[in-house]
Amino acid sequence: MSRSVFxxxxxxxxxxxxxxxxxxxxAARRDPSRFDALYRKYLAQxxxxxxxxxxxxxxxxxxxxxxxxxxLVGLPRFEERVDxxxxxxxxxxxxxxxxLSTFRVWLFRIARNVVANERRRDRRRPIxxxxxxxxxxxxxxxxxxxxxxxTVDAAWQAVAxxxxxxxxAVILRFVDEMSTAEIAAVLDRSxxxxxxxxxxxxxxxAEDLRGRLS
Amino acid sequence: MLGEDxxxxxxxxxxxxxxxxxxxxxAPAVPVDADLDPGVELxxxxxxxxxxxxxxxxxxxxxLATTLASAAIRLRAGLPVDDVTPASDLGRVAPFxxxxxxxxxxxxxxxGAATVAGPDAPAPRLQTGPAPAWxxxxxMAGHPSRPLLVGGVGVxxxxxxxxxxxxxxxxxxxxxxxxxxxxxxxxxxxxxxxGQGRRTGVINGILGVxx
Numbered sequence: 001m002s003r004s005v006f007x008x009x010x011x012x013x014x015x016x017x018x019x020x021x022x023x024x025x026x027a028a029r030r031d032p033s034r035f036d037a038l039y040r041k042y043l044a045q046x047x048x049x050x051x052x053x054x055x056x057x058x059x060x061x062x063x064x065x066x067x068x069x070x071x072l073v074g075l076p077r078f079e080e081r082v083d084x085x086x087x088x089x090x091x092x093x094x095x096x097x098x099x100l101s102t103f104r105v106w107l108f109r110i111a112r113n114v115v116a117n118e119r120r121r122d123r124r125r126p127i128x129x130x131x132x133x134x135x136x137x138x139x140x141x142x143x144x145x146x147x148x149x150x151t152v153d154a155a156w157q158a159v160a161x162x163x164x165x166x167x168x169a170v171i172l173r174f175v176d177e178m179s180t181a182e183i184a185a186v187l188d189r190s191x192x193x194x195x196x197x198x199x200x201x202x203x204x205x206a207e208d209l210r211g212r213l214s
Numbered sequence: 215m216l217g218e219d220x221x222x223x224x225x226x227x228x229x230x231x232x233x234x235x236x237x238x239x240x241a242p243a244v245p246v247d248a249d250l251d252p253g254v255e256l257x258x259x260x261x262x263x264x265x266x267x268x269x270x271x272x273x274x275x276x277x278l279a280t281t282l283a284s285a286a287i288r289l290r291a292g293l294p295v296d297d298v299t300p301a302s303d304l305g306r307v308a309p310f311x312x313x314x315x316x317x318x319x320x321x322x323x324x325x326g327a328a329t330v331a332g333p334d335a336p337a338p339r340l341q342t343g344p345a346p347a348w349x350x351x352x353x354m355a356g357h358p359s360r361p362l363l364v365g366g367v368g369v370x371x372x373x374x375x376x377x378x379x380x381x382x383x384x385x386x387x388x389x390x391x392x393x394x395x396x397x398x399x400x401x402x403x404x405x406x407x408x409g410q411g412r413r414t415g416v417i418n419g420i421l422g423v424x425x
Contacts, residue, residue, distance in 0.1 A: 032286035039282055043275060048268040061270055065278050072282055073295060155264025158257075174265040177234055180227055192220065198230065199223035199254070202261075206253030209260060 021103040028075055035072050042104065043068075045176045046111055052159070052171045053115045063118050067111045078106055108172070108186040154212060158205040166201035169194055225250050226258075233262055 019025075024041070027034040046067055051060035159167055165187075172178045172186060180198070184191045225247050232244045246255060269275075285295040 032289045033283060035282060035286055036279060039279060040275075043278075044267055044269045047270045051268050052265075061274055064270065065281065068278065068282060069285060069295070072285055073289065152264045152266065155260050159261070159265065170261065171265070173230065174261045175267055177237075179231070179234075192223075195223040195227050196219060199219070199226040202226060202254045202257040203251065205257035205261060206251070209257060210253065 019102050021101045025075070025078065025103050028072075032072060032075070035075065038071075038103065038107075039068055042107055045104075046107065048175050049108065049111055049171060050115055052175060053168070054118060055160075059118060063111070063114050067107070067114050070110050070114065071107050074110070078103065104178075105182055105185045108176070108178075108182075109188075112168075112186060154209060158208040161208060162201055162204055166197050166204065169197040170201045170205075173198055222251065226254050229255065230258060233258060237262075
């Protein structure tokens with residue numbers, strides 16, 4: 001049986017607007033080889049999420065492979081359910097609604113589960129290696145200024161120090177550029193809870209940055 | 215009645231929405247609520263520019279595409295997908311049968327060239343740069359100013375650099391003549407000349423990333 005992407009759906013609200021990935025999803029359902037378009041579109045986002053969560057390049061690649069394979073195999077069971085999502089946002093224009101993708105939310109719910117399993121399976125992985133990764137982002141011949149390097153380093157380190165739930169929300173918001181509603185759907189939490197998570201995360205980062213500056 | 219925390223959280227959300235919208239519009243300034251915590255504004259600014267999106271190596275990308283393509287063929291035939299070649303089996307690059315209209319022609323050629331060097335090619339240092347216009351993915355095209363790391367993190371950048379080099383060479387000698395390219399030019403009313411200018415810009419962008 002199909003499972004709704006968005007858990008709390010009120011009766012009487014049915015999908016009415018176009019999802020931006022509907023065409024690609026329908027094509028991939030008809031012919032699985034067309035899944036490539038969805039794969040290329042979301043590869044960087046999924047890989048980024050896996051990397052920021054697992055903090056290891058190889059683990060992130062493995063997880064990315066599993067995520068897309070599960071998505072490909074599970075695509076016939078995917079059900080586009082924009083009801084609660086769109087009802088909460090009431091897009092003003094067709095262009096607004098075209099920005100929505102329940103497929104992306106569904107894909108990231110797969111990603112969340114795969115990454116969580118990966119973390120459970122390998123608890124021996126050092127959890128501080130995100131700091132090491134920050135070093136990779138600042139080779140002198142690429143990043144143009146020292147200020148830019150400091151910005152990247154500071155951001156990575158501040159995020160690495162956040163509690164897990166806040167870090168996850170920050171990654172989805174800033175790296176994957178999801179809305180509060182999308183993050184709520186991915187993390188299976190209310191929008192209010194996600195709002196507060198993000199707000200507290202930013203305050204923590206601000207304190208962290210102030211500490212570094214002082 | 216909303217608590218103080220909820221009110222602040224909503225204010226923060228509005229500001230973050232504004233940041234995202236500003237990125238899409240390429241607008242440098244974002245309207246700030248006078249009551250917004252300056253610390254939140256500072257943190258959001260740092261995270262906006264510091265949390266880069268990562269792209270795995272192109273070798274991995276093509277390898278996983280091949281794995282998925284094999285799985286797709288098995289799915290279509292009603293076979294189980296358990297024994298599909300894993301993505302980590304590097305070195306074999308095959309264009310996916312159902313290429314997306316979002317891809318620039320030539321990426322497959324570039325990726326194919328990357329495999330010539332083989333998996334033992336030395337990995338140069340990690341490259342960062344502007345979001346790659348040459349990818350032309352809609353989700354990235356909307357944010358050309360966002361930083362992006364290519365080639366995973368510290369690994370596989372050789373293939374990325376080779377891909378870019380091969381793509382530049384290929385693009386110089388092959389104007390976009392594919393079905394999708396023609397359709398896109400027709401839809402946007404571009405003449406060959408303006409298209410040439412755009413391609414030059416793209417190539418310059420690539421050279422900026424590679425050099």
